[in-house]
Amino acid sequence: MMSARNPSLRVPWRLRSSALPTLAAAVAIAVFVAAGNWQGRRMAQKEALRAQFDAARQAPAMPLPPAAMQDPWSDWRYRIVSVEGEFDAARQILIDNRVHAGRAGYHVVTPLRMPDGRAILVNRGWIAQGATRAALPVAPPPAGRVNVTGRLNLPATGYVELQAGATAGVVWQNLDPARFAAATGLAVLPAVIEEAPERALATGLVRDWPLPDFGVDKHWIYQMQWYAFATMTAGAWLYFRFRRAPPPGALSP
Numbered sequence: 001m002m003s004a005r006n007p008s009l010r011v012p013w014r015l016r017s018s019a020l021p022t023l024a025a026a027v028a029i030a031v032f033v034a035a036g037n038w039q040g041r042r043m044a045q046k047e048a049l050r051a052q053f054d055a056a057r058q059a060p061a062m063p064l065p066p067a068a069m070q071d072p073w074s075d076w077r078y079r080i081v082s083v084e085g086e087f088d089a090a091r092q093i094l095i096d097n098r099v100h101a102g103r104a105g106y107h108v109v110t111p112l113r114m115p116d117g118r119a120i121l122v123n124r125g126w127i128a129q130g131a132t133r134a135a136l137p138v139a140p141p142p143a144g145r146v147n148v149t150g151r152l153n154l155p156a157t158g159y160v161e162l163q164a165g166a167t168a169g170v171v172w173q174n175l176d177p178a179r180f181a182a183a184t185g186l187a188v189l190p191a192v193i194e195e196a197p198e199r200a201l202a203t204g205l206v207r208d209w210p211l212p213d214f215g216v217d218k219h220w221i222y223q224m225q226w227y228a229f230a231t232m233t234a235g236a237w238l239y240f241r242f243r244r245a246p247p248p249g250a251l252s253p
Contacts, residue, residue: 025236028230033226036226042219046216047214050216052078063081064081067116073191079152081150085148087110087122088112092111092141093180106126108124108127108205120191121180126205136170148193150196151194151209152191152194153192153193155175175192194209
């Protein structure tokens with residue numbers, strides 16, 4: 001008489017046939033991989049921007065491009081430029097809430113009128129806040145024709161202002177060339193020159209411009225996290241899809 005065989009040996013694996021968990025896992029994996037790929041593209045963009053910055057730091061100072069320039073201003077970001085002109089002291093503004101060495105202060109921004117009729121904003125440096133908020137610091141620009149050398153930058157546009165009317169008067173919360181032009185009536189280029197440290201002591205201003213943080217490592221970490229989520233989801237699906245079935249009656253009392 002043939003002995004009975006153990007059912008668990010005849011069917012060692014039980015396939016799960018439910019389509020819903022499979023669909024959910026596929027969607028989750030697709031989303032995680034897409035998010036990781038997006039972080040990879042952002043990392044490549046930041047790497048290109050860092051390479052642009054490194055190349056610009058090594059290049060000699062050059063004049064601003066002519067008015068008929070076709071290249072976007074983003075291609076000129078971080079380049080060292082040298083321009084001549086006269087400061088427009090009447091339209092000088094202070095950018096609020098700028099901190100240096102733990103002290104509150106302002107960035108002093110003055111438009112420079114160039115001989116070709118154009119104007120560009122020059123960030124002349126940092127100055128400490130007065131004894132009170134009402135006592136604004138005094139930092140008049142040099143008079144007459146001057147030569148300005150510095151790093152060309154593009155002010156951030158995705159800012160949030162704490163109150164309305166932040167572009168009225170001398171003190172501004174953020175530097176925005178387009179809003180400056182609208183408020184003062186002086187058309188300026190969509191860029192700003194961060195003046196070089198030379199001769200800063202004579203003006204009483206601090207020109208210690210920080211190196212930009214491009215966040216390349218951050219995007220790499222996020223990319224690896226999204227790919228890890230995709231891998232874990234795939235592993236969990238495989239485990240529950242092909243896990244070994246319990247013997248019949250194993251849960252019976």
